[in-house]
Amino acid sequence: MILQWPNQFITKLDKSSKIYVAGHRGLVGSALVRMFEAKGYAHLILRTSKQLDLRNQSDVLKFFEEQRPGTVILAAAKVGGILANSTYKAEFIYDNLAISTNVIHASYLTGVKRLLNLGSSCIYPKMAPQPLREDSLLTGPLEETNEPYAIAKIAAVKLCRYYNEQYKTNFLSLMPTNMYGPNDNFNLETAHVLPAMLRKMYLGLLLSTKAHDQLLADTQRHPLGFGIKPADSVDALTKQLKDLGITAEVVSLWGTGTPRREFLHVDDLAEASFFVLNKNHEEIGELVNVGVGEDLTIKELAAILRSIVGYQGGVRFAQGHPDGTPRKLLDVGKLTRLGWKAAIPLEQGIRKTFAWYREHSSVQNK
Numbered sequence: 001m002i003l004q005w006p007n008q009f010i011t012k013l014d015k016s017s018k019i020y021v022a023g024h025r026g027l028v029g030s031a032l033v034r035m036f037e038a039k040g041y042a043h044l045i046l047r048t049s050k051q052l053d054l055r056n057q058s059d060v061l062k063f064f065e066e067q068r069p070g071t072v073i074l075a076a077a078k079v080g081g082i083l084a085n086s087t088y089k090a091e092f093i094y095d096n097l098a099i100s101t102n103v104i105h106a107s108y109l110t111g112v113k114r115l116l117n118l119g120s121s122c123i124y125p126k127m128a129p130q131p132l133r134e135d136s137l138l139t140g141p142l143e144e145t146n147e148p149y150a151i152a153k154i155a156a157v158k159l160c161r162y163y164n165e166q167y168k169t170n171f172l173s174l175m176p177t178n179m180y181g182p183n184d185n186f187n188l189e190t191a192h193v194l195p196a197m198l199r200k201m202y203l204g205l206l207l208s209t210k211a212h213d214q215l216l217a218d219t220q221r222h223p224l225g226f227g228i229k230p231a232d233s234v235d236a237l238t239k240q241l242k243d244l245g246i247t248a249e250v251v252s253l254w255g256t257g258t259p260r261r262e263f264l265h266v267d268d269l270a271e272a273s274f275f276v277l278n279k280n281h282e283e284i285g286e287l288v289n290v291g292v293g294e295d296l297t298i299k300e301l302a303a304i305l306r307s308i309v310g311y312q313g314g315v316r317f318a319q320g321h322p323d324g325t326p327r328k329l330l331d332v333g334k335l336t337r338l339g340w341k342a343a344i345p346l347e348q349g350i351r352k353t354f355a356w357y358r359e360h361s362s363v364q365n366k
Contacts, residue, residue, distance in 0.1 A: 020069035023076030035270035096152030131331040177291035181266035189225030208248035257299030265349035291330035
């Protein structure tokens with residue numbers, strides 16, 4: 001028999017509450033754990049994907065019945081860039097639908113007091129007016145390259161909304177813009193644009209400076225892509241990198257460089273999540289955007305990354321590859337009016353991320 005807790009809307013997140021962070025090893029989840037620990041929240045419930053497969057409905061419900069978290073943050077998802085989204089469409093829609101429906105439904109059944117569903121700006125129509133407002137959801141076709149992922153994320157938003165309406169739950173949905181930071185995915189086949197570009201330029205720098213030990217250590221620690229075995233010699237690795245468009249003289253990047261993107265440091269997202277968790281769904285509505293409120297072109301981002309990394313070679317855009325949505329800038333007016341703004345400037349955030357990456361790809365950390 002499933003015992004339900006009474007649903008109570010509370011204005012402050014209780015430090016004695018058990019908080020389950022789903023996806024705690026990922027970019028977002030790890031930032032949330034760092035943030036909660038820094039604020040003195042000691043009752044975190046954490047499970048790896050091997051310990052708990054969130055796609056398995058019966059296992060998820062059993063876990064919730066045993067652990068009885070008071071707060072749940074749904075940061076677990078199958079994610080990736082244009083290449084991964086275009087290649088693994090079935091997995092992207094199935095895995096993300098299964099994860100979100102299982103966690104949200106189990107939260108309802110076991111009386112979770114509040115749930116934060118973390119989504120993505122890709123839920124908005126491809127050609128929606130910029131900046132993207134929350135009420136533009138479902139007003140037009142999605143971007144084709146990430147449609148499966150977006151559909152799954154839209155379903156999670158609607159699930160939270162309808163549970164709130166029907167069962168008086170306090171389930172919140174936060175839609176962040178493009179994120180980056182420590183613990184990001186730097187696999188060149190599945191990474192998002194900023195970490196992929198940063199790593200390409202760093203590898204180009206190591207090639208140009210003949211830092212062979214660092215080069216080999218990097219690729220031993222961080223995969224280049226699925227099916228690409230770590231090279232055991234500099235010559236073999238140099239060939240692998242050339243096939244990926246990375247040389248000492250030039251780095252090749254996907255697309256035209258003209259799309260505009262907005263980037264939010266993941267530590268800012270963690271703080272925004274904490275802020276929103278201290279609200280209830282009547283204040284938030286169906287969903288709320290989180291971002292920095294300004295964007296730049298991919299070409300401009302490449303120039304910043306090149307300068308921070310110190311890569312002296314050239315940058316070439318491979319225009320035969322897709323660009324994705326022409327522009328994705330979020331309207332963050334709603335969250336601003338509620339009282340929250342991002343605090344980490346882009347260049348400062350990239351420098352912090354690059355420092356973290358270098359530390360975690362060095363010879364001594366091999």
